Amino acid sequence: MTEKIYLKNPYLMEVNAKVIENKFEDNKFYVKLNRTIFYPHMSGGQPRDKGYIDDIEVYDVYEQNNEIIHVLRDMPNKDIVKLSIEWDTRFKHMQQHTGQHILSASFDKLLNSKTLSFHMGQDINYIDIDTQCLTQNDIDKIESFANKIVFSNFEIQNYIINKEECSKLPLRNLPTVDEDIRIVEINKLDFSPCGGTHHRSTAEVGIIKIINWYKTKKYHRVEFVCGVSALNDYKEKNYLSQKISKILQVNQNKAIETISRINTDIDNLKKSNTILKTKLLSYKTNWLINSSVKYKNIKICSDIVDDFDLNEIRKLISNVTNYNNYVVIIGIESEDKSEILLGKSDNVSIDIKGLFDTILTKINGKGGGTPSICQGGCNDPKIVYEALEFGLSLIKEEIDRKEN
Structure with missing residues (x-):
């Protein structure tokens, strides 16, 4: 061995x-x-x-x-x-593991909540706590109590006992072995069976910081960092706080207030934008209807736009094709691609899916849709006008074919 x-x-x-x-x-x-x-x-x-x-x-x-x-x-x-x-790695692990003992002992003493499991990660650690209720006030009390233990510089000892001697100690959790049971004791405050590496005193942990906590189905998970890891976490968050304050051009203590105000302004702008978009879609619907070209008994609407997204264009086509005898073809002009949408009223019998497949073949594009509306495109931004003209000619040919 x-x-x-x-x-x-x-x-x-x-x-x-x-x-x-x-x-x-x-x-x-x-x-x-x-x-x-x-x-x-x-x-x-x-x-x-x-x-x-x-x-x-x-x-x-x-x-x-x-x-x-x-x-x-x-x-x-x-x-x-x-x-x-490598001493830095060993010391970091000692800080996290010793800190976990202190934090678990604090939950046990203040809330009578047992630690179900412990994980030490590269950046953060967590313990799973056997409790269904955990508040911010609880977290604050636990964190303060744990750090008082750290700052008190209590002695930490480890020693081996047998199974019979376990009953004489107030163990926080039961050992997983039956012999040569190693106990880590923190100055008569905490007794825990453990095979990890620990400090000689609590002060070497430096500080314990709870950085997050949340409820799962059966327990609460508490994420924390200690010592050097806590310092690194503070450095990173302080850097982010400074950067955010610089972008917002406010002091750090005003950042949250400023962000909250900006979020309110954004929400108001979104509401105003929604109202304006609705009005613009209504205007555009009327414009398409009024500018439609009647071919035989079908009214054909066409346009190329750059100020609407796909969902808005689909809504626009739906607004028009809710009326009888309409076929709508719209191109979207952008810097890096061409997109085409084709739709028809329910009472129009032409096969727009077949027409649309022909358009896609012409422009080497991809897409699809339903018997009522199709959309697709290609990566050539210059072909949208050609695609629209080709589509218009196909629509008229299909109308002629249906009449014959």
Whole structure:
């Protein structure tokens, strides 16, 4: 069994160890040592350590049958090797994991809410709390209480007990093993079975910041960051706050008020725009009807527009074809493509889908529709006029064919 030095002394960054076994598989070496300072990946919810064995990068570390397996791209050429871990990663993980103990203990003591699970991520961590009710006031109290524990610089200890001794301690959660149970104790405030790396005192956590919380079907998920991660989170959010304030040309403490006012202005503009668009569509409908060209017994409406979107054009065509004996063809002119819409009244018997397919073939376009209205186009912005003229000629040919 590998001696897990990281549990006894998580501050040790370098150590020598003996290679016990190695295996080559899938272009990787899997190495067992007599002892290690490398924490295995996602053991107890904590990510692995990063570092080197004799200057060879360790790509992965995992635990298997109480043995720690180190995954390398190359094999050390000595039996006694030097292990070195990346301290910034270890320290960050210690801050997040110790902070989680403090935060979970705070929920337990103030709200009598148990922690169901814990996840440590690259940027944020979360705990799932066994409660159906959690308010902003609760979050504020929990966060303040947790940080008082941090700032009090309480001693943190870890020790091994057996199963019988568990009943003598007020454990926050039950152990998952029956022997060699490792307890992490925070100055008689919290006792928790845990196999992670932790600080010697709560002050090293720096600060605990809850950044989000929300309800799921069965519990509340609380997202948080600690120490260095909290500092990075603050830097990023402070930068964004400064950038927003600069764009708005107001002080940071006025940004929310200004954004709220802008949102109100936008809502009012949207309402005004909707009213104007409705009036414009009504005007355009009347213009199309009045400018229609009667061919045989069918009234043909055509136009090329650049001030309406597709939904508005479809509404415009529907407005016209609600009347009998109309066929409408409209082109949309834009910088990067040409689009055509073709529609007819229900009492007009011509096959506009067939006509539209012919138009699409002519312009090498794509599209489709229903027996009443079709739309499509191509990536050539200059072809819209040609497509409209071609469509008009097809409509007249189809009307002639129906009469014959």
